[in-house]
Amino acid sequence: MKTATITPLHILSRTAAALLGGYCFVWGFTTLGIALAVTLGMSFGEARTLSYLLAFLLFTAVFCWAFATASLGRAWLLLAGGGAVMTLLGWLLAN
Amino acid sequence: MLQTFRQSMAWLHTWFGLVLGFVLMAVFFFGSLSVFDREIDRWALPETRFEPQPMPSYDNLLADVFPNMEAEEEELDAARKRIGGELPAQLQPVGWGAYTTHRDPVLDVFTEYSVPNPADPFDHVHGHLTLDPRNGTVLPHDRLKIGSEFFYPLHYSLHIQWQQLGTWIVGVAALIMLVALVSGVIIHRRLFRELFTFRPGKRTQRSSLDLHNLTGVVALPFHFIFALSGLTIFAFLYLPVGETVLTTPAQAHLMEEAVSRGLPFEPAGEPAPIASVDAMVMEAKKRWAERGMPGEVGFLWVTHPGDRNSFVSLFRAGSDRVAFVGQGVHFDAVSGRVLYEEPPPSVVAGINEFLTGLHLQHFEHWPLRWLYVLGGLLGCTCIATGFIFFTEKRxxxxxxxxxxxxxxxxxxxxxxxxxxxxxxxxxxxxxxxxxxxxxxxxxxxxxxxxxxxxxxxxxxxxxxxxxxxxxxxxxxxxxxxxxxxxxxxxxxxxxxxxxxxxxxxxxxxxxxxxxxxxxxxxxxxxxxxxxxxxxxxxxxxxxxxxxxxxxxxxx
Amino acid sequence: MVESLLLALGVASGFIGMGWLALSMSQHWQQVRDTSLPPAKLLRALAAVALLTSLFLCLWVDHPSIAVLVWVMVISASAFLVAMLLAWRPRWLKPLVSWAH
Known part of the structure; x- marks a missing residue:
């Protein structure tokens, strides 16, 4: 993508993908991570602490990635979509 | 987003750093002041200028304080709105607590009361007092502890209480701090070669960039760990998965933990007198000494006070290490015998305690405190020179x-x-x-x-x-x-x-x-x-x- | 008292270590000495020894959890101080390398 084609709308969407999409992805990671760890025998408290420790490192990485990747559509799909799928899987696993 | 990875990262660093930099500036500066929050309190409250005191005797002092405490008026008003009616004249206390560190002349005591709310069985309100632990004199309520009650909350909440919006804004700022550090390292062309480079004689644009890079890189571990630990401390607020999508395993865990520890979860509903807490303190101190870590009580908490199922939890003040309180010993409040002694933390819990403790810093180490202030001020310098570089360049x-x-x-x-x-x-x-x-x-x-x-x-x-x-x-x-x-x-x-x-x-x-x-x-x-x-x-x-x-x- | 002394030694060796590390780079060596090239390998090795000594002293004085923090912060503070000295008073760092040929 060239500099000339960066519109305010594109920046807004990119920011939303990084912040909200990234949040959704991290939420999914935390949910699925805890559910998986609990299934594998870790205590809930321990699994939650571990997920929290990793969550913000992951958020930093996906936030940067959302700005680095060429396709904005892919950023939205992977972050928001991936987050939703992981949340659903985690919820199914835990209930 | 832009043609090259480096350009995208530079864009990210510039614009997010600029916008959230204004928040980060306040977070870094008031965080630096919060390192000495208790000392600023002493300056602001001349009547509290005396030496730090240990946790006072429960039996002789605190036992008379707690029963006479009441919930804060604003919290009661909010609770009345929540339940849409009047509250009973006497609220049932859920817990009484006191917390002190090696820097506190005055003692913070706090209480929690249950609110009869059919919609939320855990609804509660709090009471709070500051007292002179030498004689029990209560400090007037409208005295502002400028360090611990104003600068410190400003550091993590900006004093925007509505929906905890301020804490969310600071959370986004901390995330952007991490992003700015990562992207900054990526766009910095000569990270090691210019590690010690500052050329004050060059024009403002160049020298401000030198100082921006210098303060960002030399204190990189400090900036990174503090932004990260700040986020993990508030992770329960930012990612409440246990309260939303994972309520089933979360509640199962709470029950399981209570059962395995042998600590009563619910009050029995029958009144019973409380045994000597001072004797429990003696016992806890003996146990800590046996574990090779003699210490003082930092945190005391009585659950369900006055009930037959009441228990007393004593935590060791972590003055000599980073984790701020720990090694909890829980006593049956009526008989005074030990119910449960917490084992050493697991690796994961240990890492978490370390991150929390290093950020909240209740340890006794004055040189490290000053080094923290320096780290915080280096962060301020980094942000301020970032602003100056931004404007000079344009x-x-x-x-x-x-x-x-x-x-x-x-x-x-x-x-x-x-x-x-x-x-x-x-x-x-x-x-x-x-x-x-x-x-x-x-x-x-x-x-x-x-x-x-x-x-x-x-x-x-x-x-x-x-x-x-x-x-x-x-x-x-x-x-x-x-x-x-x-x-x-x-x-x-x-x-x-x-x-x-x-x-x-x-x-x-x-x-x-x-x-x-x-x-x-x-x-x-x-x-x-x-x-x-x-x-x-x-x-x-x-x-x-x-x-x-x-x-x-x-x- | 002994502990304060050991900690002061730890801080000093952290500072000396970062000083040597800086002076192993030719642009800083030339600010302090002359137009010659620094004995870079030797200075870097000395820096490593000094920094490890600093870590060892920090661990001696405090609980390991605190010692690690003290050491990391000492390194940061030393790097900043060395950079400031190089900017304003480079000659003050000369004693660190006056023994070199």
Whole structure:
């Protein structure tokens, strides 16, 4: 993508993908991570602490990635979509 | 987003760093002040200027305090709204607690009461008191502990309480701090080669970038770990998965834990007297000594006080290590026997305790505290030089003039304006009459007004000329110097604690330390003001030379 | 008292270590000495020894959890101080390398 084609709308969407999409992805990671760890025998408290420790490192990485990747559509799909799928899987696993 | 990875990261670093930089500036500065929050409290509350005290006797002192405490009026009002009716005259206490560190002369005691709310079985309200642990005297409620109750919450919540919005904003700022560090390392071309490089003689744009890189890189571990641990401390707020999508395993875990520990989950509903807590303290201290970690009680909590199922939890003050409290021993409150002694934390829990403890820093290590202040101020320098680089880089481009003026005014407000506000609250603290009702609230109002005034001044004096900074920087430096010296003098006049006394005759470091820090700030501010004036004159000279040369050419 | 002394030694060796590390780079060596090239490998090895000594002293004085923090912060503070000295008073760092040929 060239500099000339960066519109305010594109920046807004990119920011939303990084912040909200990234949040959704991290939420999914935390949910699925805890559910998986609990299934594998870790205590809930321990699994939650571990997920929290990793969550913000992951958020930093996906936030940067959302700005680095060429396709904005892919950023939205992977972050928001991936987050939703992981949340659903985690919820199914835990209930 | 842009053509190359590096360009995308540079864009991210520039614009997110700029926007959230204004928040981060406050977070870093008030975080640095919070390292000495208890000491600032002593300065602001002269009646509490005495030596730190250990946890007082429960049996002789706290036992008479807790039953007479009441929930805060504002919390009761909010609870009445929640349940849509009147509350019972006597609320059932859920817990009583006291917390102290090696730096606290006064003791914080707090209570929790259950609210009969059919919609939320865990609904509760809190009470809070500060008392002199030597005799139980209660400190008036409208005294503002400027360090621990104003600067410290400002550091993590910006005092925006609505829906905890302030804490969310600070959370986004901390995330952007991490992103800025990662992207900064990526876009920095000579990270190691220029690790020690600062060229003050170069033009402002270059030297400010040098200082930005230097302060960002040398304190990189500090910046990274503090931003990360700040986020993990509030992770329960930012990612409440256990309260939303994973309620089933979360509640199963709570029950399981309570059962395995043998600690009663619910009150029995039958009253029973509480045994000697002082004896429990003796027993806990004995157990800690046996584990090779003798210590004092830092945190005391009584669950379901006055009930047959009541239990007392004692936690060791972590003065000698990073984890701030721990090694909990839980006692049956009625019989006084040990119910459960917590085992050493697991690896994961240990890492978490380390991150939390290193950020909240209740350990006893004065050199490390000062190193933290330095780390925080390096962070402030990094952000401030980032602002200056941003504006300097764009000053030659007339198209950006409006943007440059706005950013410069905001930068003045965020840097010197913030220090002006902090100085003003200290001056207000010494000037406002002691008997003034809601005195603490007035101090806060004065703080925000001073900051607003600094903002107005920065806008009024703003300009965008390459190589010359807005005169607002210099003028606010003078304001800082004046306020800092005034605060020291007012402390002397109103309390009699001048530096000769607090340093030599009756040494009291909390007050002496803040007075010295204020004088040092004044000295730095005056030096900077003179440097800036020198630079303004030089630029004016160059300008006049330039226009004369132009006249000659035209002539 | 002994502990304060050991900690002070730890801080000093952290500072000396960062000083040597900086002076192993030719641009800083030339600020302090002359136009010659620094004995870079030797200075870097000395820096490593000094920094490890600093870590060892920090661990001696405090609980490991605190010692690690003290050491990391000492390194940061030293790097900043060395950079400031190089900017304003480079000659003050000369004693660190006056023994070199």
């Amino acid at each position: 000053k030659r481009n007339l198209k950006d003039a409006a943007l440059v003026r706005r950013v410069d005014a905001l930068a003045v407000t965020a840097v010197t304006g913030m220090v002006v506000a902090a100085g003003t609250i200290l001056v207000a603290n010494r000037l406002l009459p002691v008997a003034l009702p809601h005195r603490g609230t007035w101090e806060e109002v004065v703080f925000w007004l001073a900051w607003l005034l600094a903002f107005a001044h920065a806008i009024w004096r703003g300009r965008a000329v390459p190589g010359s900074l807005s005169p607002a920087w210099r003028e606010q430096c003078w304001a800082i110097a004046l306020l800092a010296v005034t605060a020291v003098v007012l402390n002397w006049i109103t309390t009699g604690d001048h530096l000769l006394k607090t340093l030599i005759t009756e040494r009291y470091w909390p007050v002496a330390g803040l007075d010295l820090a204020l004088l040092a700030s004044a000295a730095i501010a005056i030096r900077v003001a003179f440097l800036l004036r020198g630079r303004e004159r030089a630029t004016a000279f160059v300008d006049s030379q330039g226009s004369r040369a132009l006249e000659v050419v035209r002539g």
